[in-house]
Amino acid sequence: MSRTEGKFAVGIGVMKQPGTNAVEVGNEVKKRVKEIQATLPEGVKIGVRFDLTTFISESIKELYFTLILAALLTSLVCWLFLGSWTATLNIIMAIPTSIIGTFMALYAFGYTLNTFTLLGLSLAIGIVVDDAIMVLENIVRYREKGQARIPAALNGSKEITFAAMAATAAIIAIFLPVAFMEGTIGRYFLQFGVTLSVAVLFSLLEALTLTPMRCSRFLTVEERSTWLGRGVDNTFKKGAELYKKMIPGTLNHPYLTITAATIFFGITLFFGYSLYQTMEMIPSQDQSRLSVNLRAPVGSSLSLMDEKTKIVEKYLNGKSEVESIFTSVGGGSSVNTASIFVNMKPKSKRKLSAQKFMDVIRKETKKIKELKGVMVTIQDPSLSLSGGRGAGKPVEFSIRGPEWDKLVECSTNIMEEMKKTKKMVDIDTNYRSGMPELEIIPDRVKARDRGVDVSEISDTVNIMMAGAAVGKYSDAGRRYDIRVGLPASERSSAESIRSLLIRNNRGELIPLSDVVKINQKKSLQSISREDRQRAISVNANIAPGSSQKEAITEMEKIAKNILPEGYRAVQSGSTKTFAESIKGLVFAMILGIIVAYMVLASQFNSFSQPFTILVALPFSISGAFIGLYLFGQTLNIFSMIGLILLMGIVKKNSILLVEFTNQMRSKGLPVREALTEACPIRLRPILMTSLATIAAAIPAALAFGPGAETRIPMAIAVIFGVLVSTVLTLFIVPSFYMILERWFPSEIRKLKVDTKAAVKQ
Structure with missing residues (x-):
């Protein structure tokens, strides 16, 4: 039986059919419900009482807002620098x-605008502007050097083409292994990777074709007149001068620089x-809904x-x-079970989060005397992404054995x-x-x-x-036994059976x-x-305050101590x-590298x-670890997406430094002078691309709306990973370049000759 109000x-x-859009199905159902009501x-009403698509729609709207805000912040960063x-x-x-x-590519691939594709688009805002x-x-x-628009556009774009192509290829390369991941998570990661890869490919095409064309038509470079503009310029100039003074000291002691960076990386491993x-697996989200499941002892009646x-x-x-x-x-043959689907008020109209409210229900229902003997469990629907079978709970083990x-x-x-x-x-x-059953054995x-x-x-x-x-009777045209x-x-008892009388062959x-x-004994319902x-x-x-990894580890220890030989616990x-x-x-991370x-x-x-x-890759991971730890986030599939994304984008800074240093060396400069010349020149684009990426991730990191719990860890990982790796890359990459020149001088000279030949051609 069912009840509402x-x-x-x-x-x-x-339930939606495979391949269909959940939100579209939900909207169509609601439309049909209104038609049926008429x-x-x-006295008979029809209405929607439990709708999972509401949260999906709200989180998608929140992602749209994040997308727009990311674009605005990225634009602001560009204006502040230029x-x-x-x-x-x-x-x-x-x-x-x-x-x-x-969008065109997603349509061609048959992907929908879901949480992962929109997350990819929101983070792509800061990446697509990099090229x-x-x-x-x-x-x-080149314009600041006095060149006209068209020559500056030609020379500037040609000089940076190789670095832009290398940076884009590096990002796409890191997502190629994602295509080999299996299962539910693999499908979501694939969509995320495809979204970002396609976005950066289009950004490269745009940067190498349309951007130089526009610059040749209406790019203006002039002195800043506002106090904000002058302040930003002065700050950057002082920072560039400081960096130019620090580079020689770093190059004088490259091994010390690398050692200090290695120690820093080692410290962050504790985080x-x-x-x-x-x-x-996935952080719990406040979806404003939950389900309460009840189970009475076997044999309990429906009433x-x-x-x-x-x-x-x-109580609820x-x-x-x-x-x-x-x-x-x-439901079915389980008359001793019940489920209560609870819709909570919006987050803005209640004090407790869904997770805290679940804990309150657990504690208070245990105190209700009338529920003694009834097991009350609560299911969080936000954990359904795990794709688990059975109960769909974060901890699930199968205990197997012969007896x-x-x-x-x-x-x-x-x-x-476990308790x-x-x-x-x-x-x-x-x-x-x-069910308790009576076994009657004739003597x-x-x-x-x-x-x-x-x-x-x-x-x-x-x-x-x-x-x-023993017979039949008729009533209203029907026959009944x-x-x-x-x-x-x-x-109703064993005594009732014992008191029965049986007639023998003499009529007694x-x-x-x-x-x-x-x-009297208990029987098995099923095996x-x-x-x-x-x-x-x-x-x-x-349990509140614990984690899935801790709980699984404890469960494995318990099973190992209790199970005898021949019995095992399988995840x-x-x-x-x-x-x-x-x-x-x-x-995916190892293969991506x-x-x-x-x-x-x-x-x-x-x-x-x-x-x-x-x-630069290890230090991006260090930054992500520091950020996640400081802000109380966990390692989950969303923060891991951030780590994989980091491995693609932080290589851009290194590519800019290495590629331009090679250009300086192709002009005949020694290694040290080439690094001293190239690194300060590339400081501005490195800071601009890094801050653009950080700015695009800030809205997701500050999210408060539906689905914020999944966006925040990924955004924090990206922000701190880019921040730390950018600062350290400016010193570690030149030092490592110097060390490799000492170790492999012939290979570097060969590169110089090849580069010169390419320039002549």
Whole structure:
């Protein structure tokens, strides 16, 4: 039976077909509901009581806002550095070109605008302007030297073309391994990677074609007249002068610089270890909804379950955080279960978050005396992305072994130990002890002595307890069975069966208790198997203050201590997906570095210089670890997306330094003088591209709307990773370049000759 607002109801669940858009399906259902309401008789209402698409729509709208704000902040960064509205407009134009082109590609691939594609677009805002910034800044530098628009556009774009192509190829290379990830997470990562890769490809095309064309037509470079403009210029000039003074000292002691950076990286690994201990699949989100599940002891009647459910309904309706509830009692053969779907008020109209409210429900329902013996568990719908089977909880294990009774004993002991850790709540299992049953065993010797046939025993018990059809009667054109049997009050206990009388072959009535033995025991409802082994599933939610990684680790320790030889605990559902995702991400990161090295080696025609470019990667990870730790975030699939993205974008700074140093050396400058000359010149585009990326990620990091819990860790990882790697890259890359020159002088000289030959051609 179902109820809503205290009235009986019929629940209808609507699921979308594979490949269809959930929001479109939800909107169409709501439209049809309104049409159906007009045809229903008076007093009958139809309405939506539990809608998961509402949160999706709200989070998508929030991402649109984040997208626009990211574009505005990126434009502001460009204006602050260049001080020219025409230059700023040139860079801003790269955003719609790349985004519209990406929309076309997403449509061609059959992707939808979902959380991952929109996250990719919002972060792409700060990346797609990088190529335009590099090209335009170089053109502006030539204009500041006094060249006219067209020569400056030609010379500036030609000089930076190789660096822009290398940077774009490096970003795409890091996402290639993502295509090999499997499972649910692999599909989402693929969409994210495709979105970013297509966006940067369009941005490169725009930067090498349209940006020089626009610069040749309406780029103006003039002295700043406002106090803000002069302040920014003076600050940058002082910073550039300071950097120019610091570079020689760094080049004088390259090994000391690298050693200090290595020590810094080692220190940040402590932050990484702390984050590793608190890893989780996906951060819990406040979706303003939850479900409360109840289970009474096996054998409880539907009416008893309904009474218990009404107690919880009354409790929930008395809470100010609850907006509406929909209740379903029983279902199939499980009359001892019930589910209550709770819609909470919007976040702005309540004090408690959904997660804190869940904890309140757990604690307070335990204190209700009438619910003694009823198990109350709560499910967070925001964790459904895990793709787990069964209960869909963050912790799921399958206990397997040969003997069923031993499995029951072990699983029970494991659950008791799980409760003691206080790292898990809502601990449950798929094992259900069966209905109490009476086993009637005929005593054939006593039955023979008393002249009782065994079949007579079976027939008597069957007729008296289950009833027998002895005739039919008609009523209103229908025929009904006439069944004869004991009334319910006389067949509710073992004594009722013992008092039955059986007629023997001499016509005498013999008490049933004289010829049978009656045993009372619990039966098995079902026996489950996995991989051809008997198995019992144990699942749990994460306790407040704990993490999925901690809970899984505790569970594995408990299983190892309790399970005897021949029995084992196997990860399943969400836990298995979590483990596979982490392995897949580590594989993608390692393979991404290898692919990036191969791409850079082919572009720079060198085996050693890609190491100089890739040396910035560890420090981007350090920055991400520091940011996540300081802001209380966790390592999850979204922060890991940020780490993979970092590995693509932080290489741009190294590429700018290495490529321009090679150009200086191709003109005949020694290594030290080439670095001293090239690094300060490339300081402005490095700072501009880095700050543009950071500015684009700030709206996501400050998000407060629906779905903010998933955007914040990724944005924080990007912001701190770019910030730390940018500062350290300016000193580490020149030092590493110097060291490689000492180690591989022949290869560097060969590069110089090749570069000269290329210039002559």
